[in-house]
Amino acid sequence: MSDKPKNTEKAKQAEQAAPRRLSVFKTYKLYVGGKFPRSESGRVYEVTDSKGTWLANAPRASRKDARDAVVAARKAFGGWSGATAYNRGQVLYRVAEMLEGRRDQFVREVSEAEGLSKSRAAAQVDAAIDRWVWYAGWTDKIAQVVGGGNPVAGPYFNLSSPEPTGVVTVLAPQESSFLGLVSVLAPVIATGNTAVVIASERSPLPALSLGEVLATSDVPGGVVNILTGGTAEIAAPLAAHQDVNAIDLAGADEALAKELEIAAADNLKRVVRPQPVDYFATPGTDRLTAFLETKTVWHPTGALGASGSSY
Amino acid sequence: MASATPSATASAFEYAPAPESRSVVDIAPSYGLFIDGEFTEAADGKVFKTVSPSTEEVLSEIARAGEADVDRAVKAARRAFEKWSALPGSERAKYLFRIARIIQERSRELAVLETLDNGKPIKETRDADLPLVAAHFFYYAGWADKLDHAGFGANPRPLGVAGQVIPWNFPLLMLAWKIAPALATGNTVVLKPAETTPLSALFFADICRQAGLPKGVVNILPGYGDAGAALVEHPDVNKVAFTGSTAVGKAIARQVAGTAKKVTLELGGKGANIVFDDAPIDQAVEGIVTGIFFNQGQVCCAGSRLLVQESIHDELLDSLKRRLSTLRLGDPLDKNTDIGAINSAEQLARISSLVEQGEAEGAERWSPSCELPSSGYWFAPTLFTNVTQAHTVARDEIFGPVLSVLTFRTPDEAVAKANNSQYGLSAGIWTEKGSRILAVASKLRAGVIWSNTFNKFDPTSPFGGYKESGYGREGGRHGLEAYLDV
Numbered sequence: 001m002s003d004k005p006k007n008t009e010k011a012k013q014a015e016q017a018a019p020r021r022l023s024v025f026k027t028y029k030l031y032v033g034g035k036f037p038r039s040e041s042g043r044v045y046e047v048t049d050s051k052g053t054w055l056a057n058a059p060r061a062s063r064k065d066a067r068d069a070v071v072a073a074r075k076a077f078g079g080w081s082g083a084t085a086y087n088r089g090q091v092l093y094r095v096a097e098m099l100e101g102r103r104d105q106f107v108r109e110v111s112e113a114e115g116l117s118k119s120r121a122a123a124q125v126d127a128a129i130d131r132w133v134w135y136a137g138w139t140d141k142i143a144q145v146v147g148g149g150n151p152v153a154g155p156y157f158n159l160s161s162p163e164p165t166g167v168v169t170v171l172a173p174q175e176s177s178f179l180g181l182v183s184v185l186a187p188v189i190a191t192g193n194t195a196v197v198i199a200s201e202r203s204p205l206p207a208l209s210l211g212e213v214l215a216t217s218d219v220p221g222g223v224v225n226i227l228t229g230g231t232a233e234i235a236a237p238l239a240a241h242q243d244v245n246a247i248d249l250a251g252a253d254e255a256l257a258k259e260l261e262i263a264a265a266d267n268l269k270r271v272v273r274p275q276p277v278d279y280f281a282t283p284g285t286d287r288l289t290a291f292l293e294t295k296t297v298w299h300p301t302g303a304l305g306a307s308g309s310s311y
Numbered sequence: 312m313a314s315a316t317p318s319a320t321a322s323a324f325e326y327a328p329a330p331e332s333r334s335v336v337d338i339a340p341s342y343g344l345f346i347d348g349e350f351t352e353a354a355d356g357k358v359f360k361t362v363s364p365s366t367e368e369v370l371s372e373i374a375r376a377g378e379a380d381v382d383r384a385v386k387a388a389r390r391a392f393e394k395w396s397a398l399p400g401s402e403r404a405k406y407l408f409r410i411a412r413i414i415q416e417r418s419r420e421l422a423v424l425e426t427l428d429n430g431k432p433i434k435e436t437r438d439a440d441l442p443l444v445a446a447h448f449f450y451y452a453g454w455a456d457k458l459d460h461a462g463f464g465a466n467p468r469p470l471g472v473a474g475q476v477i478p479w480n481f482p483l484l485m486l487a488w489k490i491a492p493a494l495a496t497g498n499t500v501v502l503k504p505a506e507t508t509p510l511s512a513l514f515f516a517d518i519c520r521q522a523g524l525p526k527g528v529v530n531i532l533p534g535y536g537d538a539g540a541a542l543v544e545h546p547d548v549n550k551v552a553f554t555g556s557t558a559v560g561k562a563i564a565r566q567v568a569g570t571a572k573k574v575t576l577e578l579g580g581k582g583a584n585i586v587f588d589d590a591p592i593d594q595a596v597e598g599i600v601t602g603i604f605f606n607q608g609q610v611c612c613a614g615s616r617l618l619v620q621e622s623i624h625d626e627l628l629d630s631l632k633r634r635l636s637t638l639r640l641g642d643p644l645d646k647n648t649d650i651g652a653i654n655s656a657e658q659l660a661r662i663s664s665l666v667e668q669g670e671a672e673g674a675e676r677w678s679p680s681c682e683l684p685s686s687g688y689w690f691a692p693t694l695f696t697n698v699t700q701a702h703t704v705a706r707d708e709i710f711g712p713v714l715s716v717l718t719f720r721t722p723d724e725a726v727a728k729a730n731n732s733q734y735g736l737s738a739g740i741w742t743e744k745g746s747r748i749l750a751v752a753s754k755l756r757a758g759v760i761w762s763n764t765f766n767k768f769d770p771t772s773p774f775g776g777y778k779e780s781g782y783g784r785e786g787g788r789h790g791l792e793a794y795l796d797v
Contacts, residue, residue, distance in 0.1 A: 145462065150787055152769035153446065160773050160787065245778070258569030265564035267733075268557075268576065268779045284464075286797070293777050294784050297752050299762045 028204075030059050030228065031211025033072030034221015040064045045229065047205060050115025058204045060229035063237040066196065069225035070241055073167045073194040076222030081164045081192035085140035092136035092190060095217040099129045102213060106178060106206060113177045113203035127280055128182040134282070135186040142191060142288050150296070157299045162292040164192035165270055166245030169238040171231060171260075173250045177203035179279045181210065184250050187287035189223055196225045196244070198235055198251065204228035232256050239263040246270035246291050250277070326639070329646040331433045336424045338510065341372040344380055344533065345516035347387035348526030354379035359535075361509055364430030365643050365652035365687040373509050376534035381501070381541040384530040388472040388499040389547055391527030396469050396497035400456030407452030407494060409522040414445040417518070421511060425483055426643045428510040430652030430688070431606055433644050439605075443768055444487040447786075450770035451491035454791060458496065461788055463797040469497035470573055470796055471549030474542040477512075478555045479505035479654050480609040480710075486512055488785050489552050490529060491770075496794040498550065501530045503542055507655045509533035540566070548572060550794060554611075557708075557734075557779050575783030575793040577611065577775060579708040580736030583729035584614030584765065585751065587722070588623045590741035594763065596630045599714070602739055602765040604638065604692055607653055608712040611780070612737035614765055616705060618725050621718045628696065628716065635692050636679040650712060653688040662690050662711035669695050669704035674715070700731055708734070722747065726754045735777030739765045758784070 028047075029036040041062035047055045059065075080088070099106065103125055111121035147161040168188045173180030177200045188195045199207030211226045227234050231251055239247055239260040247269050249257045257274050264271050272290050341358070343350035357375040362368060376384075395403070414421065421444075422436035429436075459465050473493045477485035482504055493500045504512035512531045519529050532538055536559075543551050543566050553563050554577040567574050584602045586595050602614025619627050643651035653659040670676050674695040683689040690711055698705050698715040705715045719725040729738055738757040740748050748762045758776045761767060768774070773789035775781060783793050 146789075150769065150772040152767075152772050154767070154769065156764070156767060156769075158769070158772050160789070165777070254569070261568035262565045265561050265568065268561060268564060268578070268781060270782055273571075293758060294773050294775065294789055295752075295755075295758060295760065295777075296773050297760045297762060298764055298767050298772075299748065300764050 026056060028056050028058050028208045028228075030061055030065060031208065031215065031224070031226040032065065032069050033075070033225065034215060036211070036215075039229070040068070043229075047203070049112040055112055056205060058208065058228045061227040061234050062229075063234070065227055066234050066237050067241070069196040069227060070167060070238070070243055072222035072225055073196050074243055076220055077164075077166060077194045079220055080189070080194055080223045083192070085143065088190065088192065089136045089139035091218045092132055092139065092186065095214060095219065096129050096132035096136065098213045098217045099125075099132065103129070105209065109206045109209055110178045113206055114175075124176070124179045128179045131179070131182050131283075132186055135190040138285075138288060139190050142285065142292075145285070146289060146292070147294070155301045157301050158296065160294050160296045162191070162289070163295050165291050165293050166193060167243060168193045168195050168246040168248065168291050169235070169241075169244050170195050170197045170248045171235055171251035172197055172199050172207065173277075173279070174200050174202065174231070176200075176279050178206040178210070180250070181207050183277070183279045183283060184248055184287065185224065187283070188248070188291055189219070191288055191292055193246070193291050194223050196238060197227065198231050198238075199226060199228045200251065201229070201231045235260055236263065239269070240266060242267050244269060246272075248272040248287075248290070249274045326647045328642070330642065331423055331426075331644045331646060333423055333427065333644060336420045336427070338371050338424070338427070342509070342513045342533070343374045344376050344384070345513065345529075345531040346380065346384045347530065348520070350516070353377055354383070359506060361428060361507065363427050363687075364507075364654050365684070367686050370427060371510065373513070373533045376503065376532035376538040378537075378541045380532055380534075381538055381545055384501045384532055385472055385474070385542075385545050385547050387527035388501050388530055391525055392471055392499045395499050395525060395528050398497075400458060400497075403494060403497065404452045404455035406522055406524055407448050407455060407491065410518055410524070411445050411448035411452060413518045413521050414441070414448060418442070418445065421483060421514060423644070424514060425511050426651070428508050429479065429482060430643055430654055432648040432651040434646055434648070435606060440481060440484050443770070444483050447484075447487040447491045447770040451495040454492075455495040458791070458795070461791050463792065463795055467496075467795040467797055470794060471498060472547060473498045473500045473550040473552060473794065474545060474548040475500055475502040475552045476539040476542065476555065477502065477504055479508040480606060480611075482508040483511040483515065485554050486515060488554075492785070492790045493550075493552075493794050494528065496791055498794050499528045501532060501542060501548070503532045503534055503539050506533070506535045543567065550574075552793065553577070557781075560781055573793065575775075575785070576781035577783075577785060578779065578781035580611045580613065580734045580776065580780050581616055581706065581708050581732050582612055582614045582737035582739065582757070583616045583618050583732070583755075584739035585618045585719075585725045585729060585741065586620065586623070586627060587725075587740075587742035587744070587747065588620040589743045591743065592623070592627060592630055595627065595741040596634050598739060598741060598761075598763070598765040599631060600634060600638070603714045604650060604712050605766050607650060607690070609654060609658070609710050610766065611708075612759060612766065612774075614737065614739050615709060615714060616729075617714055617716045618728055619716060619718050620725075621720050624718050632677065632679070632694070635694070638679070638692055640681055640689065640691065641684060650692060653690050653711060656688055658710065659688040659690060662709055662713065665703060665707060665709045666693060666713055669702060669715075672702050672704075674698045674702050674704055700728060706732070722751055726751060730754075730756045733779045736775075736780035737761070
């Protein structure tokens with residue numbers, strides 16, 4: 001009995017003497033073409049939490065990385081846009097499934113990135129997971145909602161259907177590192193486009209972790225490509241890129257947005273200008289339709305009815 | 312090989328002239344700008360002349376809008392906007408129905424006027440342009456009180472003042488495409504017609520007067536590119552709609568960058584008309600002719616690149632040449648005329664220069680024997696064979712009666728060649744095989760695909776391009792979106 005306190009004392013001493021377990025840092029990498037490369041430039045930048053504590057070194061992507069991402073996105077476009085809407089819906093739903101399993105990780109990353117309490121970060125992550133589910137359900141409905149048959153005044157079958165516009169550059173919102181990111185990315189790929197995403201410059205880590213989720217979610221390589229670094233530096237070559245079809249300027253400030261919109265005019269990219277968005281609110285179809293073209297197909301039907309035949 | 316030479320075919324079947332009377336239209340010696348319901352001179356007193364492209368006769372002298380006039384018109388449209396947008400949709404609808412009816416009543420007059428000012432054949436203005444113009448107003452009139460059902464949510468709001476710039480190839484039809492949806496949705500407009508074809512827009516101003524349309528709802532500013540640029544740049548314009556060249560479209564996209572202006576652009580094209588070996592040849596030949604020689608080829612969605620499956624190339628070309636030899640070029644007011652005048656000396660020079668470049672690059676040029684009138688601006692229907700994808704005539708929009716013929720072997724090759732263009736406005740597919748039509752149509756990157764037909768239009772049918780052919784759609788329910796805050 002008497003040496004019990006002694007034993008406790010000894011145990012305490014032993015614990016203090018043993019080395020504490022050192023956590024394993026994560027090397028965050030870009031997500032391009034289904035792979036996780038470092039920036040070809042070999043550059044990184046320091047990412048801190050909201051209090052200035054070092055979190056990680058994120059890759060600082062270069063214009064070469066941006067071009068590689070476009071090549072990967074273009075290569076993936078045929079297969080992804082050609083997949084059935086049903087298939088795309090399941091893939092998007094799978095993303096939600098995978099995120100649900102890694103919910104705690106994302107809550108921690110969002111909490112650190114945006115300086116939020118655990119519960120507020122959890123609300124962001126839950127909303128983002130639910131957003132994937134929401135868009136998963138849109139893939140096979142949007143064509144029915146925005147397309148259809150046109151009653152032309154003549155003997156023609158005439159059908160309008162939406163089609164993806166192609167490769168879309170997305171400047172993810174700067175403040176909402178995960179919910180905002182998902183809210184601008186999911187609608188782009190739901191409709192069959194492929195995406196080159198520039199993550200929030202200050203809080204890029206949730207985006208890079210999302211890349212890891214996408215890689216294991218049946219999203220084909222190249223459909224989503226995620227770059228981190230200086231938004232303005234990476235966006236400039238993408239806005240001017242002749243093989244990019246559209247650009248979402250959500251993450252650009254006013255001056256940068258204007259500059260990029262001017263560059264985007266060179267090949268008449270479809271442009272979505274930055275605007276205030278409540279990312280918690282259920283989105284409308286705006287971001288789905290912004291990256292859709294309408295194709296109208298005509299074909300003669302013959303004129304049996306008009307010529308008096310009744311069959 | 313064709314059994315008859317072109318000239319022999321042409322002379323085998325002479326037609327007596329059948330000219331439409333121009334007495335149905337009364338063109339005044341001069342016209343002003345139409346601002347706030349009144350015709351008015353330009354602030355700086357400038358004028359320009361509009362000529363008939365088929366005779367070079369001066370038709371009238373027109374006030375030329377400048378920056379101050381643009382400002383005046385935008386202010387008038389802004390004042391009118393408050394009341395116009397507040398009208399019940401059913402009342403706006405009735406104004407548009409009135410306009411549609413007056414256009415139908417005056418369609419003969421307007422068809423002759425358009426032919427005189429534009430140079431296109433009367434059979435096209437009479438049978439294509441004018442019926443479509445009336446139909447557009449009729450169609451959008453019906454939307455004015457049904458906007459809640461258009462799929463943009465309940466009570467969608469208009470944008471405000473729309474600045475609209477239209478081209479010279481379909482002057483009144485482009486006006487209808489722009490003004491009808493703008494007014495139906497509650498916007499007011501300032502429209503600048505092209506400098507070579509201002510007359511039908513000014514006659515439209517008179518139709519607005521007859522319809523009792525409130526002052527300032529529609530303002531018409533004839534003028535040149537500087538007036539168009541001033542309109543696009545005006546800080547109190549909320550919506551820009553432009554149809555015209557891709558170069559100007561890009562300039563507009565740069566101009567509106569960083570503003571809140573909503574923009575739609577209908578730009579150039581280099582449409583691929585694909586003929587498969589199982590196509591009905593005679594029908595395909597008619598479709599090819601319609602595709603490139605309708606409106607002298609001055610059509611953004613023209614089928615200017617003919618892609619023929621190699622195995623039927625010779626047979627198709629023989630038929631096509633035989634058919635081209637029967638086309639009648641001449642007086643646009645003659646009801647038998649198939650091919651009228653090129654719209655302007657400037658456009659004629661552009662066509663000629665591109666065609667010369669085609670020859671210089673080694674493509675083989677052919678035209679039927681064809682006598683061109685001694686005055687006016689004319690260009691004979693022209694074919695280029697032995698064309699490769701690298702040739703200028705296969706890449707650049709010529710906007711004239713010039714067809715480039717290329718070949719392919721497999722459907723995949725046809726699709727690859729068709730899509731090998733900066734443009735993506737239109738395409739044609741000719742085959743009797745339904746699954747092939749659907750497969751090819753789904754792979755073509757173009758906004759309008761005509762299968763076993765070509766150059767068909769309807770107000771209920773959305774129209775617009777992929778890639779550098781512009782953005783937004785005109786026509787149909789889709790056309791409303793451009794004028795609503797959605």
